[in-house]
Amino acid sequence: xxxxxxxxxxxxxxxxxxxxxxxxxxxxxxxxxxxxxxxxxxxxxxxxxxxxxxxxxxxxxxxxxxxxxxxxxxxxxxxxxxxxxxxxxxxxxxxxxxxxxxxxxxxxxxxxxxxxxxxxxxxxxxxxxxxxxxxxxxxxxxxxxxxxxxxxxxxxxxxxxxxxxxxxxxxxxxxxxxxxxxxxxxxxxxxxxxxxxxxxxxxxxxxxxxxxxxxxxxxxxxxxxxxxxxxxxxxxxxxxxxxxxxxxxxxxxxxxxxxxxxxxxxxxxxxxxxxxxxx
Numbered sequence: 001x002x003x004x005x006x007x008x009x010x011x012x013x014x015x016x017x018x019x020x021x022x023x024x025x026x027x028x029x030x031x032x033x034x035x036x037x038x039x040x041x042x043x044x045x046x047x048x049x050x051x052x053x054x055x056x057x058x059x060x061x062x063x064x065x066x067x068x069x070x071x072x073x074x075x076x077x078x079x080x081x082x083x084x085x086x087x088x089x090x091x092x093x094x095x096x097x098x099x100x101x102x103x104x105x106x107x108x109x110x111x112x113x114x115x116x117x118x119x120x121x122x123x124x125x126x127x128x129x130x131x132x133x134x135x136x137x138x139x140x141x142x143x144x145x146x147x148x149x150x151x152x153x154x155x156x157x158x159x160x161x162x163x164x165x166x167x168x169x170x171x172x173x174x175x176x177x178x179x180x181x182x183x184x185x186x187x188x189x190x191x192x193x194x195x196x197x198x199x200x201x202x203x204x205x206x207x208x209x210x211x212x213x214x215x216x217x218x219x220x221x222x223x224x225x226x227x228x229x230x231x232x233x234x235x236x237x238x239x240x241x242x243x244x245x246x247x248x249x250x251x252x253x254x255x256x257x258x259x260x261x262x263x264x265x266x267x268x269x270x271x272x273x274x275x276x277x278x279x
Contacts, residue, residue, distance in 0.1 A: 134182025
């Protein structure tokens, strides 16, 4: 019976070649489009899912609502928030800050502009980046060490071992030498993080002539603040209390400067790590 059906179908195909070609071609194109769309969507939805405990990691963001203007949202916050969060909330496991900057990077006669990420010493405790040489502790354990990706190691040192080699960074107009203490795997494409070179976020590197630094300034919003919560933490309740938290911790000098309670101008909220890319 099946052979008869198959023979009839084949005869009909040959008898109506043009019609069959159009239908089969349309079906093939449709299937190919569906497969490509599925692959694209799956990739878009996979961003940052691979991090360990990704569901417990959030980015602290803020909405700036200046009276008379439409509110604007920013992924950056002020640096002193880190210490205040650690002080006020026991359900927070880690808070880390990132400060990416475009710097002149030189090694021998080679000079490039590169994005260098300044990070707190606990960065790798939240984002467990695999290392192929060296260790996270060595990279962010002192102020003269640097970690670089495999791509950067090849770019600056070729086939040579990059560990203990030196790289110079020009920070705020001053050239400083860093020792390569670790080489980490290139991050996969499906992450919002851009990480090629990383050094310790060191207060002394950013001191102004008057002895101040943006790391102490509540009114200077320049860092990305990531929070890792304990398992089972009530993140929604903590987020609802962020306005009160800001008013409780922000200095009176900031209130005097903006002329309002800080929470009336700066509204903070939490964005889950896995939604940052699409959000």
